Amino acid sequence: MGVHSLRAVLDVGQSVAEHRPWSRAIVTPEIWHLLVEGLAGRTWTLLGLWGETGMVHLAVLEETTGSMGVASLPCPDGQFPSVGRLHPPAQRLERTIADLVGLQPVGNPDPRPWLDHGRWPISQPFGAAMPRTELPSPYSFLPAEGESLHQIPVGPVHAGIIEPGHFRFTANGEAVVRLEERLGYVHKGIESLLDGATLERAARLVGRVSGDSTVAYALAFARAVEAATETDVPARAHWLRALMAELERLANHCGDIGAICNDAAFALMHAHCAVLRERVLRASAACFGHRLLMDCVIPGGVVADLPADGINVLRALVAEFRRQLPPLVDLYDNTASLQDRTVGTGFVRPSLIRQFGCGGVIGRAGSRAFDARRQPGYPPYEQLEFATPVRTDSDVNGRVWLRITEVHQSLKLVEEILERLPPGPARGELRRSGQICEGMALVEGFRGDILVWLRLAADGTVARCHPRDPSWFQWPLLEAAIENNIVADFPLCNKSFNCSYSGHDL
Numbered sequence: 001m002g003v004h005s006l007r008a009v010l011d012v013g014q015s016v017a018e019h020r021p022w023s024r025a026i027v028t029p030e031i032w033h034l035l036v037e038g039l040a041g042r043t044w045t046l047l048g049l050w051g052e053t054g055m056v057h058l059a060v061l062e063e064t065t066g067s068m069g070v071a072s073l074p075c076p077d078g079q080f081p082s083v084g085r086l087h088p089p090a091q092r093l094e095r096t097i098a099d100l101v102g103l104q105p106v107g108n109p110d111p112r113p114w115l116d117h118g119r120w121p122i123s124q125p126f127g128a129a130m131p132r133t134e135l136p137s138p139y140s141f142l143p144a145e146g147e148s149l150h151q152i153p154v155g156p157v158h159a160g161i162i163e164p165g166h167f168r169f170t171a172n173g174e175a176v177v178r179l180e181e182r183l184g185y186v187h188k189g190i191e192s193l194l195d196g197a198t199l200e201r202a203a204r205l206v207g208r209v210s211g212d213s214t215v216a217y218a219l220a221f222a223r224a225v226e227a228a229t230e231t232d233v234p235a236r237a238h239w240l241r242a243l244m245a246e247l248e249r250l251a252n253h254c255g256d257i258g259a260i261c262n263d264a265a266f267a268l269m270h271a272h273c274a275v276l277r278e279r280v281l282r283a284s285a286a287c288f289g290h291r292l293l294m295d296c297v298i299p300g301g302v303v304a305d306l307p308a309d310g311i312n313v314l315r316a317l318v319a320e321f322r323r324q325l326p327p328l329v330d331l332y333d334n335t336a337s338l339q340d341r342t343v344g345t346g347f348v349r350p351s352l353i354r355q356f357g358c359g360g361v362i363g364r365a366g367s368r369a370f371d372a373r374r375q376p377g378y379p380p381y382e383q384l385e386f387a388t389p390v391r392t393d394s395d396v397n398g399r400v401w402l403r404i405t406e407v408h409q410s411l412k413l414v415e416e417i418l419e420r421l422p423p424g425p426a427r428g429e430l431r432r433s434g435q436i437c438e439g440m441a442l443v444e445g446f447r448g449d450i451l452v453w454l455r456l457a458a459d460g461t462v463a464r465c466h467p468r469d470p471s472w473f474q475w476p477l478l479e480a481a482i483e484n485n486i487v488a489d490f491p492l493c494n495k496s497f498n499c500s501y502s503g504h505d506l
Helices: 006-011 029-040 088-100 190-194 199-206 211-229 235-263 267-288 310-333 336-342 350-355 360-364 373-377 396-420 475-482 487-497 501-505
Strands: 023-026 045-052 055-062 067-074 079-081 104-106 150-154 166-172 175-182 437-444 449-456 462-468
Touching: 006 023, 006 029, 006 055, 006 067, 029 055, 029 067, 029 079, 045 088, 045 449, 045 462, 055 449, 067 437, 088 104, 088 475, 166 487, 175 475, 175 487, 190 199, 190 462, 199 211, 199 462, 211 235, 211 437, 211 449, 211 462, 235 267, 235 310, 235 396, 235 487, 267 310, 310 396, 336 396, 336 487, 350 475, 360 396, 396 487, 475 487
Parallel strands: 023 067, 079 104
Antiparallel strands: 045 055, 055 067, 150 166, 166 175, 437 449, 449 462
16 A cells, blocks of 8 residues: 555545544545555554444544544445454454444454344344344354363453453463453443433433543543534633543542552552542542532533632642552552562553554553543643653553553642633533534543544434444453463453443443
8 A cells, every 4th residue: 555644545535524623534445445454554543433324434543643534434235345354453343333233344354243142122223223033142252272271251240349241261271372352241322322312411421431431421522512513612611621531530540550459469559549549539529519520521611610629629639649649659569479460461562552552551551652632632731741651561560550650640730730720611602503513522531542423413412423432442452461371360451451341332
């Protein structure tokens, strides 16, 4: 394939004028093939792949320039050329399109269903829905060949309070030869529920796709709506949104650091980190009325402004973190039995991370310096001082240290936001154009980049909305991370990833 810029390729297609802020073009099969080859050759990065009746959409990022765009391929015969045939990260997305919409990826090497377990009363619920008349066939896990191999099925029901997912281990003694995941148990029909929803209801639904990332999802949805409607958001609202996002990041990173240590039988760190997480949740409730900050970010701004004593509450929170965090970091760093469990465990090849466009902690711990706050960027982060931390060890230990670094970074960002918070309204009026319009947004959550694409009908309701969780490109890498490790290290690897079941299953 010759060298083409993403913009030049999409410009060959038929531009969709009502799509903002990046371009969307209706393309021919030839252009589609060109994009697939570019993804396979790592010229571009896959951001998303979803369908609707008669059309499939491919969102692509050009990391060298920060350019983004969407290619839309008409599928008059209910088929489209497989992206996953040449680019494996697309395979599960294509299987999902076949399950939900009924569009068939021609050439996909894995034709098995993904989210559809055969338990729904209808098939293809988001396409030409048809009543199901046959009982489901047993799911065919991939075979593994070799001497003295045995299988260990785990889940979908797990011990403790955790969402369902099935993990099929093939092992030689304790050494894992292959792990295969079976997800989809918490499919909620989010995209169907969003169809025809008012903006108010849609904002609540998207904010609950993965409840631990409610600020990030709500922000992505709000920014997509604001892009579609060309709505200007007050400056203070941007800064308050960033404040909430950093509080969400703080709470989740603290929880993850403690939980990783707990899976290595070091409960002391778990207890102390749980206390810090609780402090963040209480401060969030005191400042914005909800421990998890649900329904605080809406299209046009935020629901509630920071109260009069909010700055003092958050400054006290930061001060407490600065007192309690350093001893905990030293405890982690100087506990040899803990290091023995985390160092070198769950290694993911950086080349695989780049191929899958894996973001967040997993990506940055494996050399991929991608952060949606920086690229493509959004307010007010272009005015804030922070660097994107990157590591090369790409193991459980590296992912712990990356989180520790980001906790320190979020504390500094909270301080800077409080110091520079501009005056003015916290919410603006949403424009209602009375026309069909489309918008897209990419936002950095604590797990990585969250994509939301939507189309608004002329009456302002949602005609189509697709939220994409970062876990789509992280779950497959967990299968690679556990290879050649022992079965007992799977909980440690799994927690160091902390992928979302709910965000993935939709």
